[in-house]
Amino acid sequence: MSTLTYATRREPGSTDEQGPAAWASLAGVQRLRDARPDDWHRAAAAWSTLAEQLTRLHERIDGSATELDAAWAAGSGTGAARACVAAQRIAVRDAQSPARQIAAALTEHGYALAALRRLAHQDLPHTERVLLLAQVRALDERTRATLLANRPPPAPAVLRERVGLRTDVARAVVQAQTSLSPQQVRAWWDSLTQAQRDRVLADDADVVGWLDGIPAVDRDRANRTLLAAGLDRLSAAEADLVHMLDRLRLPAILAPTLLLPVLGVLELRLARVRAQVAGLQAVRTCLERLGPRALLLGIDPGTGVSDGRAIVALSDPDHARHTAVLVPGVDTDLGDTPGELDPDRPSARRCRRADSGAGRCEPRLLAGLRRATGH
Amino acid sequence: MRLHATAPAGADLHLIDVDIASLRGVAARLAAAAQVDGAAPRGLAAARTDRTVTASGGAQSALVRTRDEWIGFLTGLRAAVDRSAQALHAVADTYERAEDDAGVAVRPAAIGPEPGWRR
Numbered sequence: 001m002s003t004l005t006y007a008t009r010r011e012p013g014s015t016d017e018q019g020p021a022a023w024a025s026l027a028g029v030q031r032l033r034d035a036r037p038d039d040w041h042r043a044a045a046a047w048s049t050l051a052e053q054l055t056r057l058h059e060r061i062d063g064s065a066t067e068l069d070a071a072w073a074a075g076s077g078t079g080a081a082r083a084c085v086a087a088q089r090i091a092v093r094d095a096q097s098p099a100r101q102i103a104a105a106l107t108e109h110g111y112a113l114a115a116l117r118r119l120a121h122q123d124l125p126h127t128e129r130v131l132l133l134a135q136v137r138a139l140d141e142r143t144r145a146t147l148l149a150n151r152p153p154p155a156p157a158v159l160r161e162r163v164g165l166r167t168d169v170a171r172a173v174v175q176a177q178t179s180l181s182p183q184q185v186r187a188w189w190d191s192l193t194q195a196q197r198d199r200v201l202a203d204d205a206d207v208v209g210w211l212d213g214i215p216a217v218d219r220d221r222a223n224r225t226l227l228a229a230g231l232d233r234l235s236a237a238e239a240d241l242v243h244m245l246d247r248l249r250l251p252a253i254l255a256p257t258l259l260l261p262v263l264g265v266l267e268l269r270l271a272r273v274r275a276q277v278a279g280l281q282a283v284r285t286c287l288e289r290l291g292p293r294a295l296l297l298g299i300d301p302g303t304g305v306s307d308g309r310a311i312v313a314l315s316d317p318d319h320a321r322h323t324a325v326l327v328p329g330v331d332t333d334l335g336d337t338p339g340e341l342d343p344d345r346p347s348a349r350r351c352r353r354a355d356s357g358a359g360r361c362e363p364r365l366l367a368g369l370r371r372a373t374g375h
Numbered sequence: 376m377r378l379h380a381t382a383p384a385g386a387d388l389h390l391i392d393v394d395i396a397s398l399r400g401v402a403a404r405l406a407a408a409a410q411v412d413g414a415a416p417r418g419l420a421a422a423r424t425d426r427t428v429t430a431s432g433g434a435q436s437a438l439v440r441t442r443d444e445w446i447g448f449l450t451g452l453r454a455a456v457d458r459s460a461q462a463l464h465a466v467a468d469t470y471e472r473a474e475d476d477a478g479v480a481v482r483p484a485a486i487g488p489e490p491g492w493r494r
Contacts, residue, residue: 043438046419050445060408061456064401071397072466081466084459085405091452102441109434143434147441152448198450 028133032120034243040110047103054096061089091153098150105146112139169196174204177211185213201225210298216318220295224287227280230301234277241270276301279308290314395467402463409457419446 065085072078116136124132169192177185189197197218200208205222208214214222245266248259280301287294295313302308317323419442 050419050449057408057456060404064404064408067397067401067404068463071394071401073393081459081463084462088452088456088459091455095448095452099445106438140433144437147434147437151441152445194454198454199447202446202450 029120029129032117032136035113035117037110037114040106040113044103044106044110047099047106051096051099051103054092054099058089058092061085061092065089094153101150102147105143109143169200171204174200174207182213185211189214216295216297216313216316219297223296223299227284227299231280234273238273238277241266241273283310393470395470398463398467402460405456406460409453
Protein backbone atom coordinates (compact mmCIF):
# COMPACT_ATOMS: atom_id res chain seq x y z
CA MET A 1 0.00 0.00 0.00
CA SER A 2 1.30 3.46 -0.86
CA THR A 3 2.20 6.00 1.77
CA LEU A 4 0.22 8.85 0.27
CA THR A 5 0.06 11.78 2.63
CA TYR A 6 -2.19 14.75 2.08
CA ALA A 7 -1.29 18.08 3.61
CA THR A 8 -4.61 18.31 5.44
CA ARG A 9 -5.12 19.46 8.98
CA ARG A 10 -6.19 16.66 11.31
CA GLU A 11 -7.98 16.98 14.60
CA PRO A 12 -5.74 15.91 17.44
CA GLY A 13 -6.59 12.35 18.35
CA SER A 14 -9.16 12.09 15.58
CA THR A 15 -9.35 8.84 13.65
CA ASP A 16 -11.65 10.07 10.90
CA GLU A 17 -8.71 10.82 8.57
CA GLN A 18 -7.69 7.19 8.40
CA GLY A 19 -8.93 4.22 6.41
CA PRO A 20 -9.99 3.73 2.76
CA ALA A 21 -13.20 5.77 3.07
CA ALA A 22 -11.29 8.78 4.33
CA TRP A 23 -8.74 8.46 1.52
CA ALA A 24 -11.56 8.17 -1.01
CA SER A 25 -13.26 11.30 0.27
CA LEU A 26 -9.94 13.15 0.21
CA ALA A 27 -9.38 12.09 -3.38
CA GLY A 28 -12.93 13.11 -4.30
CA VAL A 29 -12.48 16.52 -2.74
CA GLN A 30 -9.21 16.95 -4.59
CA ARG A 31 -10.97 16.19 -7.88
CA LEU A 32 -13.62 18.73 -6.97
CA ARG A 33 -10.90 21.32 -6.33
CA ASP A 34 -9.50 20.60 -9.79
CA ALA A 35 -12.91 21.01 -11.49
CA ARG A 36 -13.28 23.89 -13.93
CA PRO A 37 -16.67 25.61 -13.65
CA ASP A 38 -15.70 28.09 -16.38
CA ASP A 39 -15.76 25.29 -18.93
CA TRP A 40 -19.42 24.72 -18.11
CA HIS A 41 -20.17 28.40 -18.51
CA ARG A 42 -18.46 28.38 -21.90
CA ALA A 43 -20.52 25.37 -22.95
CA ALA A 44 -23.64 27.15 -21.71
CA ALA A 45 -22.75 30.17 -23.84
CA ALA A 46 -22.43 27.95 -26.93
CA TRP A 47 -25.88 26.48 -26.31
CA SER A 48 -27.33 29.90 -25.67
CA THR A 49 -25.89 31.05 -29.00
CA LEU A 50 -27.43 28.02 -30.66
CA ALA A 51 -30.85 28.89 -29.19
CA GLU A 52 -30.53 32.44 -30.57
CA GLN A 53 -29.51 31.11 -33.98
CA LEU A 54 -32.49 28.78 -34.00
CA THR A 55 -34.77 31.72 -33.21
CA ARG A 56 -33.33 33.67 -36.13
CA LEU A 57 -33.55 30.64 -38.41
CA HIS A 58 -37.19 30.17 -37.42
CA GLU A 59 -37.93 33.80 -38.27
CA ARG A 60 -36.21 33.45 -41.63
CA ILE A 61 -38.04 30.27 -42.56
CA ASP A 62 -41.30 31.81 -41.37
CA GLY A 63 -40.70 34.82 -43.60
CA SER A 64 -39.70 32.59 -46.51
CA ALA A 65 -42.93 30.60 -46.14
CA THR A 66 -44.97 33.79 -46.40
CA GLU A 67 -43.01 34.94 -49.44
CA LEU A 68 -43.38 31.51 -50.99
CA ASP A 69 -47.16 31.82 -50.81
CA ALA A 70 -46.96 35.07 -52.76
CA ALA A 71 -44.31 33.92 -55.24
CA TRP A 72 -45.79 30.58 -56.19
CA ALA A 73 -49.53 30.68 -55.87
CA ALA A 74 -50.57 27.51 -57.67
CA GLY A 75 -49.25 24.38 -59.31
CA SER A 76 -48.76 20.80 -58.29
CA GLY A 77 -45.36 21.46 -56.75
CA THR A 78 -46.33 24.40 -54.58
CA GLY A 79 -48.15 22.21 -52.07
CA ALA A 80 -45.08 20.04 -51.70
CA ALA A 81 -42.84 23.07 -51.29
CA ARG A 82 -45.11 24.58 -48.64
CA ALA A 83 -45.26 21.30 -46.71
CA CYS A 84 -41.49 20.97 -46.86
CA VAL A 85 -40.78 24.50 -45.65
CA ALA A 86 -43.49 24.20 -42.98
CA ALA A 87 -41.93 20.97 -41.69
CA GLN A 88 -38.55 22.68 -41.43
CA ARG A 89 -40.15 25.60 -39.61
CA ILE A 90 -41.74 23.21 -37.11
CA ALA A 91 -38.46 21.34 -36.57
CA VAL A 92 -36.63 24.60 -35.87
CA ARG A 93 -39.41 25.89 -33.62
CA ASP A 94 -39.42 22.69 -31.56
CA ALA A 95 -35.64 22.78 -31.18
CA GLN A 96 -35.46 26.23 -29.57
CA SER A 97 -36.82 25.32 -26.16
CA PRO A 98 -34.59 22.25 -25.54
CA ALA A 99 -31.51 24.27 -26.56
CA ARG A 100 -32.45 26.98 -24.03
CA GLN A 101 -33.09 24.37 -21.34
CA ILE A 102 -29.64 22.91 -21.89
CA ALA A 103 -28.02 26.35 -21.74
CA ALA A 104 -29.82 27.07 -18.45
CA ALA A 105 -28.87 23.69 -16.97
CA LEU A 106 -25.20 24.16 -17.87
CA THR A 107 -25.16 27.67 -16.40
CA GLU A 108 -26.71 26.40 -13.18
CA HIS A 109 -24.24 23.52 -13.12
CA GLY A 110 -21.32 25.92 -13.51
CA TYR A 111 -22.43 28.15 -10.62
CA ALA A 112 -23.28 25.21 -8.36
CA LEU A 113 -19.97 23.53 -9.13
CA ALA A 114 -18.11 26.75 -8.31
CA ALA A 115 -19.88 27.01 -4.96
CA LEU A 116 -19.11 23.40 -4.06
CA ARG A 117 -15.53 23.89 -5.21
CA ARG A 118 -15.14 26.82 -2.81
CA LEU A 119 -16.28 24.54 0.03
CA ALA A 120 -13.78 21.92 -1.11
CA HIS A 121 -10.94 24.36 -0.52
CA GLN A 122 -11.85 24.53 3.16
CA ASP A 123 -10.23 22.16 5.61
CA LEU A 124 -13.14 19.79 6.18
CA PRO A 125 -13.27 16.69 8.34
CA HIS A 126 -14.17 13.37 6.73
CA THR A 127 -17.88 13.46 7.59
CA GLU A 128 -18.33 16.87 5.97
CA ARG A 129 -16.32 15.81 2.96
CA VAL A 130 -18.70 12.90 2.49
CA LEU A 131 -21.68 15.27 2.65
CA LEU A 132 -20.01 17.63 0.20
CA LEU A 133 -19.35 14.84 -2.28
CA ALA A 134 -22.97 13.69 -1.96
CA GLN A 135 -24.01 17.19 -3.04
CA VAL A 136 -21.65 16.97 -6.01
CA ARG A 137 -23.19 13.66 -7.03
CA ALA A 138 -26.71 15.07 -6.67
CA LEU A 139 -25.79 18.06 -8.83
CA ASP A 140 -24.20 15.78 -11.38
CA GLU A 141 -27.28 13.58 -11.55
CA ARG A 142 -29.63 16.57 -11.82
CA THR A 143 -27.69 18.04 -14.73
CA ARG A 144 -27.37 14.67 -16.43
CA ALA A 145 -31.15 14.14 -16.26
CA THR A 146 -31.86 17.60 -17.69
CA LEU A 147 -29.42 17.10 -20.54
CA LEU A 148 -30.82 13.72 -21.50
CA ALA A 149 -34.37 15.08 -21.31
CA ASN A 150 -33.47 17.74 -23.86
CA ARG A 151 -32.07 15.70 -26.67
CA PRO A 152 -32.89 17.04 -30.15
CA PRO A 153 -36.52 16.74 -31.19
CA PRO A 154 -37.37 14.00 -33.67
CA ALA A 155 -37.63 15.38 -37.17
CA PRO A 156 -41.17 15.42 -38.56
CA ALA A 157 -41.88 12.48 -40.84
CA VAL A 158 -42.52 14.77 -43.78
CA LEU A 159 -39.06 16.25 -43.39
CA ARG A 160 -37.32 12.89 -43.21
CA GLU A 161 -39.28 11.63 -46.19
CA ARG A 162 -38.85 14.64 -48.39
CA VAL A 163 -35.28 15.64 -47.78
CA GLY A 164 -33.62 12.59 -46.36
CA LEU A 165 -32.83 13.95 -42.92
CA ARG A 166 -31.61 10.52 -41.89
CA THR A 167 -27.87 10.99 -41.75
CA ASP A 168 -26.51 8.07 -39.80
CA VAL A 169 -24.17 5.60 -41.46
CA ALA A 170 -23.08 2.70 -39.27
CA ARG A 171 -19.38 2.71 -38.44
CA ALA A 172 -19.22 -0.94 -39.49
CA VAL A 173 -20.35 0.10 -42.97
CA VAL A 174 -17.62 2.73 -43.12
CA GLN A 175 -14.98 0.31 -41.88
CA ALA A 176 -16.07 -2.28 -44.44
CA GLN A 177 -14.94 0.13 -47.20
CA THR A 178 -11.31 -0.35 -46.19
CA SER A 179 -11.32 -3.80 -47.83
CA LEU A 180 -12.70 -2.48 -51.14
CA SER A 181 -10.93 -1.00 -54.15
CA PRO A 182 -10.69 2.80 -54.51
CA GLN A 183 -13.23 2.62 -57.35
CA GLN A 184 -15.70 0.76 -55.14
CA VAL A 185 -15.08 3.19 -52.29
CA ARG A 186 -15.76 6.12 -54.61
CA ALA A 187 -19.03 4.52 -55.81
CA TRP A 188 -20.12 4.07 -52.18
CA TRP A 189 -19.18 7.66 -51.34
CA ASP A 190 -21.13 8.98 -54.33
CA SER A 191 -24.19 7.02 -53.17
CA LEU A 192 -24.35 8.93 -49.87
CA THR A 193 -26.28 12.14 -49.38
CA GLN A 194 -24.31 15.25 -48.44
CA ALA A 195 -25.72 15.03 -44.92
CA GLN A 196 -24.50 11.45 -44.62
CA ARG A 197 -21.08 12.43 -45.91
CA ASP A 198 -20.93 15.26 -43.37
CA ARG A 199 -21.78 12.81 -40.63
CA VAL A 200 -19.19 10.25 -41.73
CA LEU A 201 -16.50 12.93 -42.05
CA ALA A 202 -17.26 14.05 -38.49
CA ASP A 203 -17.77 10.67 -36.81
CA ASP A 204 -15.46 8.36 -38.75
CA ALA A 205 -12.68 10.73 -39.76
CA ASP A 206 -10.07 8.25 -38.56
CA VAL A 207 -11.29 5.74 -41.17
CA VAL A 208 -12.10 7.92 -44.20
CA GLY A 209 -9.08 10.18 -43.68
CA TRP A 210 -6.80 7.40 -44.95
CA LEU A 211 -9.26 5.78 -47.35
CA ASP A 212 -8.22 5.73 -51.00
CA GLY A 213 -11.21 6.43 -53.21
CA ILE A 214 -12.60 9.21 -51.02
CA PRO A 215 -12.19 12.57 -52.82
CA ALA A 216 -9.01 14.32 -51.68
CA VAL A 217 -10.87 17.42 -50.53
CA ASP A 218 -13.08 15.28 -48.27
CA ARG A 219 -10.08 13.38 -46.92
CA ASP A 220 -8.48 16.73 -46.19
CA ARG A 221 -11.58 17.77 -44.23
CA ALA A 222 -11.54 14.56 -42.19
CA ASN A 223 -7.83 14.79 -41.49
CA ARG A 224 -7.94 18.43 -40.45
CA THR A 225 -10.67 17.41 -37.98
CA LEU A 226 -8.38 14.67 -36.69
CA LEU A 227 -5.46 17.07 -36.51
CA ALA A 228 -7.44 19.60 -34.45
CA ALA A 229 -8.91 16.89 -32.21
CA GLY A 230 -5.49 15.29 -31.73
CA LEU A 231 -3.93 18.61 -30.73
CA ASP A 232 -6.81 19.28 -28.30
CA ARG A 233 -6.53 15.85 -26.74
CA LEU A 234 -2.75 15.82 -26.48
CA SER A 235 -2.55 19.40 -25.21
CA ALA A 236 -5.05 18.50 -22.49
CA ALA A 237 -3.02 15.41 -21.62
CA GLU A 238 0.14 17.51 -21.50
CA ALA A 239 -1.49 20.03 -19.16
CA ASP A 240 -2.80 17.23 -16.92
CA LEU A 241 0.64 15.63 -16.71
CA VAL A 242 2.31 18.95 -15.90
CA HIS A 243 -0.33 19.55 -13.23
CA MET A 244 0.24 16.09 -11.72
CA LEU A 245 4.00 16.53 -11.72
CA ASP A 246 3.72 19.94 -10.07
CA ARG A 247 1.52 18.50 -7.35
CA LEU A 248 3.75 15.51 -6.75
CA ARG A 249 6.76 17.75 -6.32
CA LEU A 250 5.06 19.57 -3.45
CA PRO A 251 6.40 18.60 -0.04
CA ALA A 252 4.66 15.79 1.84
CA ILE A 253 2.70 14.44 -1.12
CA LEU A 254 4.64 11.22 -1.65
CA ALA A 255 7.27 9.47 0.38
CA PRO A 256 10.70 9.97 -1.29
CA THR A 257 11.07 6.26 -1.97
CA LEU A 258 7.96 6.34 -4.12
CA LEU A 259 8.39 9.78 -5.55
CA LEU A 260 11.35 9.22 -7.88
CA PRO A 261 9.93 6.19 -9.78
CA VAL A 262 6.54 7.88 -10.17
CA LEU A 263 8.16 11.10 -11.36
CA GLY A 264 10.26 9.11 -13.82
CA VAL A 265 7.24 7.41 -15.36
CA LEU A 266 5.25 10.62 -15.60
CA GLU A 267 8.15 12.62 -17.06
CA LEU A 268 8.69 9.96 -19.72
CA ARG A 269 5.00 10.05 -20.56
CA LEU A 270 5.11 13.85 -20.71
CA ALA A 271 8.09 13.77 -23.08
CA ARG A 272 6.22 11.43 -25.41
CA VAL A 273 3.08 13.56 -25.36
CA ARG A 274 5.15 16.67 -26.06
CA ALA A 275 6.81 14.94 -29.00
CA GLN A 276 3.38 14.12 -30.44
CA VAL A 277 2.13 17.69 -29.89
CA ALA A 278 5.24 19.10 -31.57
CA GLY A 279 4.75 16.79 -34.56
CA LEU A 280 1.12 17.76 -35.05
CA GLN A 281 1.89 21.45 -34.60
CA ALA A 282 4.58 21.16 -37.27
CA VAL A 283 2.04 19.68 -39.69
CA ARG A 284 -0.43 22.43 -38.91
CA THR A 285 2.22 25.11 -39.40
CA CYS A 286 3.15 23.52 -42.71
CA LEU A 287 -0.46 23.52 -43.90
CA GLU A 288 -0.92 27.15 -42.87
CA ARG A 289 2.22 28.13 -44.78
CA LEU A 290 1.23 26.20 -47.92
CA GLY A 291 -2.19 27.83 -48.05
CA PRO A 292 -5.61 26.59 -49.15
CA ARG A 293 -4.38 24.47 -52.07
CA ALA A 294 -2.55 22.06 -49.79
CA LEU A 295 -4.53 19.00 -48.74
CA LEU A 296 -3.88 16.75 -45.75
CA LEU A 297 -4.46 13.22 -47.03
CA GLY A 298 -3.42 11.35 -43.88
CA ILE A 299 -2.38 12.11 -40.33
CA ASP A 300 -1.23 9.88 -37.51
CA PRO A 301 0.36 11.47 -34.43
CA GLY A 302 2.30 8.29 -33.59
CA THR A 303 2.79 7.15 -30.04
CA GLY A 304 5.62 9.39 -28.96
CA VAL A 305 7.95 6.39 -29.29
CA SER A 306 7.20 5.60 -32.91
CA ASP A 307 7.20 8.48 -35.41
CA GLY A 308 3.93 9.87 -36.61
CA ARG A 309 2.92 9.91 -40.26
CA ALA A 310 1.41 12.52 -42.53
CA ILE A 311 0.58 12.79 -46.22
CA VAL A 312 0.43 16.31 -47.58
CA ALA A 313 -0.58 17.09 -51.15
CA LEU A 314 0.49 20.46 -52.52
CA SER A 315 -2.63 20.58 -54.68
CA ASP A 316 -5.64 18.39 -55.41
CA PRO A 317 -4.39 15.02 -56.75
CA ASP A 318 -7.88 14.21 -58.06
CA HIS A 319 -7.34 16.89 -60.71
CA ALA A 320 -3.62 16.41 -61.28
CA ARG A 321 -2.16 15.59 -64.67
CA HIS A 322 1.11 14.48 -63.11
CA THR A 323 2.04 13.50 -59.61
CA ALA A 324 5.39 13.37 -57.89
CA VAL A 325 5.76 11.60 -54.59
CA LEU A 326 8.41 12.46 -52.03
CA VAL A 327 9.04 9.89 -49.31
CA PRO A 328 11.40 11.28 -46.68
CA GLY A 329 14.03 9.06 -45.10
CA VAL A 330 13.63 7.01 -41.96
CA ASP A 331 15.39 9.58 -39.81
CA THR A 332 12.71 12.20 -40.31
CA ASP A 333 9.65 12.75 -38.18
CA LEU A 334 6.55 14.93 -38.24
CA GLY A 335 8.51 17.85 -36.85
CA ASP A 336 10.51 17.96 -40.10
CA THR A 337 7.37 18.42 -42.22
CA PRO A 338 7.74 22.18 -42.93
CA GLY A 339 11.33 21.71 -44.08
CA GLU A 340 10.54 18.64 -46.18
CA LEU A 341 7.82 20.51 -48.07
CA ASP A 342 9.77 23.72 -48.46
CA PRO A 343 9.28 24.83 -52.09
CA ASP A 344 12.95 25.84 -52.22
CA ARG A 345 14.23 22.35 -51.49
CA PRO A 346 16.11 20.67 -54.36
CA SER A 347 13.44 17.98 -54.67
CA ALA A 348 10.73 20.59 -55.17
CA ARG A 349 12.85 22.49 -57.70
CA ARG A 350 13.56 19.28 -59.64
CA CYS A 351 9.85 18.56 -59.66
CA ARG A 352 9.10 21.99 -61.10
CA ARG A 353 11.82 21.60 -63.71
CA ALA A 354 10.51 18.19 -64.79
CA ASP A 355 6.98 19.52 -64.97
CA SER A 356 8.10 22.53 -66.97
CA GLY A 357 9.98 20.27 -69.39
CA ALA A 358 6.80 18.34 -69.99
CA GLY A 359 5.06 21.53 -70.99
CA ARG A 360 3.35 22.09 -67.67
CA CYS A 361 3.57 25.25 -65.71
CA GLU A 362 3.90 23.80 -62.21
CA PRO A 363 3.90 20.55 -60.27
CA ARG A 364 0.42 19.45 -59.42
CA LEU A 365 1.33 17.36 -56.46
CA LEU A 366 4.17 16.83 -54.10
CA ALA A 367 3.31 14.49 -51.29
CA GLY A 368 5.27 13.96 -48.11
CA LEU A 369 4.97 10.66 -46.28
CA ARG A 370 6.49 9.87 -42.92
CA ARG A 371 6.99 6.26 -42.10
CA ALA A 372 7.56 4.94 -38.65
CA THR A 373 11.26 4.59 -38.01
CA GLY A 374 12.58 1.20 -38.99
CA HIS A 375 9.93 0.53 -41.64
CA MET B 376 -35.33 15.07 -53.73
CA ARG B 377 -39.09 14.62 -53.82
CA LEU B 378 -39.87 18.29 -54.14
CA HIS B 379 -37.55 18.61 -57.09
CA ALA B 380 -39.09 15.57 -58.74
CA THR B 381 -42.65 16.69 -58.20
CA ALA B 382 -42.63 20.31 -59.14
CA PRO B 383 -40.59 20.57 -62.32
CA ALA B 384 -42.10 17.38 -63.71
CA GLY B 385 -45.64 18.47 -62.89
CA ALA B 386 -47.91 18.83 -65.88
CA ASP B 387 -49.75 21.94 -64.74
CA LEU B 388 -47.23 24.71 -64.81
CA HIS B 389 -49.21 27.90 -64.44
CA LEU B 390 -46.77 30.53 -65.54
CA ILE B 391 -48.92 33.41 -64.44
CA ASP B 392 -49.08 32.03 -60.90
CA VAL B 393 -45.37 32.19 -60.24
CA ASP B 394 -43.11 35.14 -59.72
CA ILE B 395 -39.77 33.65 -60.66
CA ALA B 396 -37.69 36.44 -59.19
CA SER B 397 -39.52 36.18 -55.86
CA LEU B 398 -39.15 32.43 -55.89
CA ARG B 399 -35.41 32.81 -56.38
CA GLY B 400 -35.40 35.34 -53.56
CA VAL B 401 -37.02 32.81 -51.23
CA ALA B 402 -34.50 30.18 -52.33
CA ALA B 403 -31.58 32.55 -51.77
CA ARG B 404 -32.81 33.48 -48.29
CA LEU B 405 -33.23 29.83 -47.33
CA ALA B 406 -29.75 29.01 -48.64
CA ALA B 407 -28.27 31.94 -46.73
CA ALA B 408 -30.05 30.87 -43.56
CA ALA B 409 -28.64 27.37 -43.91
CA GLN B 410 -25.13 28.74 -44.33
CA VAL B 411 -25.30 31.13 -41.40
CA ASP B 412 -26.65 28.55 -39.02
CA GLY B 413 -24.10 26.00 -40.05
CA ALA B 414 -21.91 27.69 -37.46
CA ALA B 415 -24.07 26.38 -34.62
CA PRO B 416 -22.78 22.80 -34.64
CA ARG B 417 -19.21 24.07 -34.74
CA GLY B 418 -19.92 26.21 -31.69
CA LEU B 419 -21.21 23.24 -29.75
CA ALA B 420 -18.26 21.10 -30.76
CA ALA B 421 -15.80 23.80 -29.75
CA ALA B 422 -17.21 24.13 -26.22
CA ARG B 423 -15.31 21.40 -24.44
CA THR B 424 -15.91 20.19 -20.90
CA ASP B 425 -13.72 17.10 -21.14
CA ARG B 426 -11.35 18.19 -18.42
CA THR B 427 -14.08 18.80 -15.87
CA VAL B 428 -14.98 15.14 -15.93
CA THR B 429 -13.27 14.56 -12.62
CA ALA B 430 -16.02 16.29 -10.68
CA SER B 431 -18.94 15.64 -13.00
CA GLY B 432 -18.72 12.28 -14.69
CA GLY B 433 -22.41 11.65 -15.44
CA ALA B 434 -23.27 15.18 -16.52
CA GLN B 435 -20.14 15.43 -18.65
CA SER B 436 -20.81 12.20 -20.53
CA ALA B 437 -24.48 13.16 -20.94
CA LEU B 438 -23.40 16.49 -22.38
CA VAL B 439 -21.09 14.80 -24.90
CA ARG B 440 -23.85 12.40 -25.94
CA THR B 441 -26.49 15.13 -26.17
CA ARG B 442 -24.11 17.41 -28.04
CA ASP B 443 -23.31 14.71 -30.61
CA GLU B 444 -27.01 14.04 -31.19
CA TRP B 445 -27.67 17.74 -31.58
CA ILE B 446 -24.83 18.15 -34.04
CA GLY B 447 -26.33 15.35 -36.12
CA PHE B 448 -29.76 16.95 -35.92
CA LEU B 449 -28.45 20.40 -36.86
CA THR B 450 -26.34 19.07 -39.69
CA GLY B 451 -29.38 17.28 -41.09
CA LEU B 452 -31.58 20.32 -40.63
CA ARG B 453 -29.08 22.54 -42.35
CA ALA B 454 -28.88 20.11 -45.27
CA ALA B 455 -32.69 19.97 -45.44
CA VAL B 456 -33.05 23.75 -45.59
CA ASP B 457 -30.27 23.95 -48.16
CA ARG B 458 -31.95 21.32 -50.31
CA SER B 459 -35.25 23.16 -50.12
CA ALA B 460 -33.44 26.19 -51.48
CA GLN B 461 -31.93 24.14 -54.30
CA ALA B 462 -35.33 22.65 -55.09
CA LEU B 463 -36.93 26.09 -55.33
CA HIS B 464 -34.18 27.20 -57.69
CA ALA B 465 -34.91 24.09 -59.78
CA VAL B 466 -38.59 25.05 -59.88
CA ALA B 467 -37.67 28.58 -60.95
CA ASP B 468 -35.40 27.12 -63.66
CA THR B 469 -38.27 25.01 -64.96
CA TYR B 470 -40.66 27.92 -65.14
CA GLU B 471 -38.02 29.99 -66.84
CA ARG B 472 -37.49 27.29 -69.48
CA ALA B 473 -41.27 27.11 -69.97
CA GLU B 474 -41.25 30.84 -70.68
CA ASP B 475 -38.45 30.45 -73.16
CA ASP B 476 -40.26 27.62 -74.89
CA ALA B 477 -43.36 29.74 -75.22
CA GLY B 478 -41.29 32.48 -76.80
CA VAL B 479 -42.91 35.20 -74.75
CA ALA B 480 -41.93 36.98 -71.60
CA VAL B 481 -44.64 36.01 -69.16
CA ARG B 482 -44.78 37.70 -65.77
CA PRO B 483 -47.64 37.71 -63.29
CA ALA B 484 -47.76 41.49 -63.21
CA ALA B 485 -48.13 41.67 -66.98
CA ILE B 486 -50.70 38.93 -67.42
CA GLY B 487 -52.96 39.44 -64.44
CA PRO B 488 -54.42 36.99 -61.97
CA GLU B 489 -56.29 34.76 -64.37
CA PRO B 490 -54.49 31.43 -65.09
CA GLY B 491 -55.01 31.55 -68.81
CA TRP B 492 -51.72 30.14 -70.02
CA ARG B 493 -50.81 26.49 -69.60
CA ARG B 494 -47.85 24.72 -71.01
